[in-house]
Amino acid sequence: MLCAGIDIGSRTIEVVLIEGGSVVETRQAASGFDPLQEAMRLLDGVKPDRLMATGYGRHLLEVAMDTPTVTEIKAYGAGGAFLFPEVRTILDIGGQDSKAIALNGSGRVLKFEMNDRCAAGTGKFLEIMAQTLGYDLDQFGREALKSPDEIQISSMCTVFAESEVTSLLAKGKDRSHIAKGLHRSVVKRAVSMLKRVTVAEPLLFAGGVAQNPCMVDMLQEATGTTILVPEAPQMVGALGAALLSSSTP
Amino acid sequence: MSEDYREMWKGLGLDLAAHDMLLEVLGKGYGDIYLSQKDRPEGMGYFDFVLSEVHGLRIKELMNEKAAGKKVIGSFCVFVPEEIVRAADATLVGLCTGADFATEEVEKLLPRNTCSLIKSAFGFKLAKVCPYIESADMIVGENTCDGKKKSYEVLKDLVPNLYVMDLPQMKSPEGRALLKAEYFRFKEAVEKLTGMTIDAPRLKKGIEIVNAKRRAIHRLASLRKADPAPISGLDALLANQVFFYDDPARFTDSVNKICDELEKRIEAGKGVFPKGTPRILLSGCPMAVPNWKLPWIIETSGAVIVGEESCVGERGTRNLTDASGSTVEDLMEAIIDRHFKVDCAIFTPNPDRLAHVEEMFHEYKADGVIHYGLQFCQPYITESLPVEKALEENKIPVLRIDTDYSMEDVGQLKTRVEAFIEVIK
Numbered sequence: 001m002l003c004a005g006i007d008i009g010s011r012t013i014e015v016v017l018i019e020g021g022s023v024v025e026t027r028q029a030a031s032g033f034d035p036l037q038e039a040m041r042l043l044d045g046v047k048p049d050r051l052m053a054t055g056y057g058r059h060l061l062e063v064a065m066d067t068p069t070v071t072e073i074k075a076y077g078a079g080g081a082f083l084f085p086e087v088r089t090i091l092d093i094g095g096q097d098s099k100a101i102a103l104n105g106s107g108r109v110l111k112f113e114m115n116d117r118c119a120a121g122t123g124k125f126l127e128i129m130a131q132t133l134g135y136d137l138d139q140f141g142r143e144a145l146k147s148p149d150e151i152q153i154s155s156m157c158t159v160f161a162e163s164e165v166t167s168l169l170a171k172g173k174d175r176s177h178i179a180k181g182l183h184r185s186v187v188k189r190a191v192s193m194l195k196r197v198t199v200a201e202p203l204l205f206a207g208g209v210a211q212n213p214c215m216v217d218m219l220q221e222a223t224g225t226t227i228l229v230p231e232a233p234q235m236v237g238a239l240g241a242a243l244l245s246s247s248t249p
Numbered sequence: 250m251s252e253d254y255r256e257m258w259k260g261l262g263l264d265l266a267a268h269d270m271l272l273e274v275l276g277k278g279y280g281d282i283y284l285s286q287k288d289r290p291e292g293m294g295y296f297d298f299v300l301s302e303v304h305g306l307r308i309k310e311l312m313n314e315k316a317a318g319k320k321v322i323g324s325f326c327v328f329v330p331e332e333i334v335r336a337a338d339a340t341l342v343g344l345c346t347g348a349d350f351a352t353e354e355v356e357k358l359l360p361r362n363t364c365s366l367i368k369s370a371f372g373f374k375l376a377k378v379c380p381y382i383e384s385a386d387m388i389v390g391e392n393t394c395d396g397k398k399k400s401y402e403v404l405k406d407l408v409p410n411l412y413v414m415d416l417p418q419m420k421s422p423e424g425r426a427l428l429k430a431e432y433f434r435f436k437e438a439v440e441k442l443t444g445m446t447i448d449a450p451r452l453k454k455g456i457e458i459v460n461a462k463r464r465a466i467h468r469l470a471s472l473r474k475a476d477p478a479p480i481s482g483l484d485a486l487l488a489n490q491v492f493f494y495d496d497p498a499r500f501t502d503s504v505n506k507i508c509d510e511l512e513k514r515i516e517a518g519k520g521v522f523p524k525g526t527p528r529i530l531l532s533g534c535p536m537a538v539p540n541w542k543l544p545w546i547i548e549t550s551g552a553v554i555v556g557e558e559s560c561v562g563e564r565g566t567r568n569l570t571d572a573s574g575s576t577v578e579d580l581m582e583a584i585i586d587r588h589f590k591v592d593c594a595i596f597t598p599n600p601d602r603l604a605h606v607e608e609m610f611h612e613y614k615a616d617g618v619i620h621y622g623l624q625f626c627q628p629y630i631t632e633s634l635p636v637e638k639a640l641e642e643n644k645i646p647v648l649r650i651d652t653d654y655s656m657e658d659v660g661q662l663k664t665r666v667e668a669f670i671e672v673i674k
Contacts, residue, residue: 056660056664059663070671071664071667071668071671072664072668073664073668073671074668074671097661097664109668109671109672110672111641111672112665112668112672114661114664114665114668115661116651116652116658116661117657117658117661
């Protein structure tokens with residue numbers, strides 16, 4: 001049976017196809033301004049027996065083609081536990097949401113925390129800060145990781161932090177020091193969210209922001225544990241949806 | 250709406266253009282959220298009518314009462330004892346709040362980080378779109394939270410007839426003595442306003458009117474214990490909201506009629522959602538018309554709300570007032586006893602509330618508790634963390650939501666609520 005999961009996120013859409021318990025294909029595209037159209041395009045030519053949608057835009061497919069849906073939280077739980085069966089906690093930082101998820105040891109969600117409407121501490125925050133500092137997104141994490149010094153950023157609000165960064169640049173501060181401080185503030189926020197669900201090891205870091213090496217490094221330092229990072233951290237939600245589609249009637 | 254309401258609204262000093270806009274939004278929201286529900290009890294037709302006439306016929310009735318020499322008293326809180334108001338043949342109405350209105354104007358008078366409920370009440374006043382506040386002969390403010398307490402100092406200059414009632418903050422003998430003194434002072438103020446002496450028979454009659462209303466709502470609440478739930482949480486919330494506006498005898502009658510219908514449904518094993526639908530107890534801040542956001546999200550995400558631990562709900566309507574006394578003193582004591590039990594988060598400490606949340610969770614066979622905190626509502630949001638901790642220690646799943654009246658966080662809220670329902674399923 002060919003099972004497909006689609007994760008319609010705020011920045012990217014992923015499709016994962018599984019058959020006989022292993023991944024046979026993955027696809028990815030930017031969400032753009034018409035995520036439904038992008039999602040349809042990404043599913044073009046795919047004829048799965050089962051399809052399940054997750055992510056911020058999951059209801060678009062539910063309305064358009066009656067696709068069953070599951071929240072990102074449950075999907076990340078299922079996908080994370082498939083990749084690392086022993087995982088007990090998942091941190092997922094995506095484009096506009098960040099989530100801490102506690103699992104029971106077999107992929108079932110026990111408790112979760114999620115940011116509210118504000119984009120503080122999400123991928124969007126890092127993206128805007130990278131832009132303000134003139135980095136592209138890949139460079140941003142690498143440069144921050146390399147930087148020997150760090151300037152503390154007190155504001156977590158994207159708008160306030162941006163003006164704080166601008167004024168630091170105006171004082172002639174090194175942008176890599178600022179970059180490191182910005183990463184630290186996101187990690188602090190993520191850790192406090194993790195603490196609310198009580199962190200059990202091992203901890204899996206997923207979502208687009210898990211591709212950032214500075215985030216992984218700092219998170220490791222802050223939690224004092226080895227962090228599991230999947231090969232394709234953005235695919236975990238779509239993978240989970242594909243897995244869940246095969247187990248729902 | 251007919252022309253003769255427009256004349257009436259004009260007479261009350263409403264801003265007709267802004268008011269039209271409000272009614273349009275309210276009507277659309279009601280259609281989308283309420284009328285789209287499936288298998289509603291037929292008796293809810295009455296509430297559809299009440300809502301469609303909430304600024305029309307109901308106001309006309311109040312104006313007729315006023316023309317006959319009766320008084321209208323407006324309030325924002327369940328601590329204002331309706332028994333005393335009814336004893337003087339006056340009418341108590343809940344004042345408008347529950348939707349963002351004229352926020353920019355409000356923020357000239359109140360800090361931005363004031364809760365939506367207070368801001369909204371000011372918005373309705375400043376934009377001149379609440380016929381209740383405009384028709385009230387007396388507006389009762391009450392010293393509950395700091396936000397309300399301090400904002401009444403500002404409201405005082407906006408209305409000609411604000412009366413401020415002090416309230417205790419501790420359930421101590423001194424606290425009760427304060428409530429007693431304040432209720433006697435309120436009785437005098439109502440007597441002065443109405444020119445009536447509230448004697449024992451009048452007070453008894455007032456208690457009986459309000460008790461009948463409470464009994465009907467208790468009956469409705471108890472029918473929601475059935476699985477499948479015979480009525481949606483949205484519809485039950487609406488009945489609890491209309492509790493504050495409608496003519497009490499007619500309200501009591503209408504709720505009892507719905508209950509007759511629900512009893513038949515339960516007997517036939519029928520409900521609004523399939524048997525086994527995850528059941529949610531809502532707990533926290535009050536939800537005034539048209540603040541249906543969170544219940545709507547919950548009930549369109551595959552769960553049903555089976556109880557409201559809220560002032561617009563069981564916290565507000567729990568307990569009858571003992572009507573057996575034969576003197577004014579005895580009956581007043583009974584009113585004070587009854588209201589002193591209200592476990593509002595302005596009290597410190599407030600252990601009764603947690604006990605009630607747990608009790609309701611079991612009684613209504615809920616699967617989880619969603620705690621609703623209105624952003625910047627210090628008392629309830631501060632309580633939400635210890636309440637969450639205590640419930641989780643007793644293996645009761647909890648989702649804590651802090652939100653306001655705006656719609657910008659609906660996407661995130663829906664994800665959180667759906668994920669919570671996945672967890673408790």
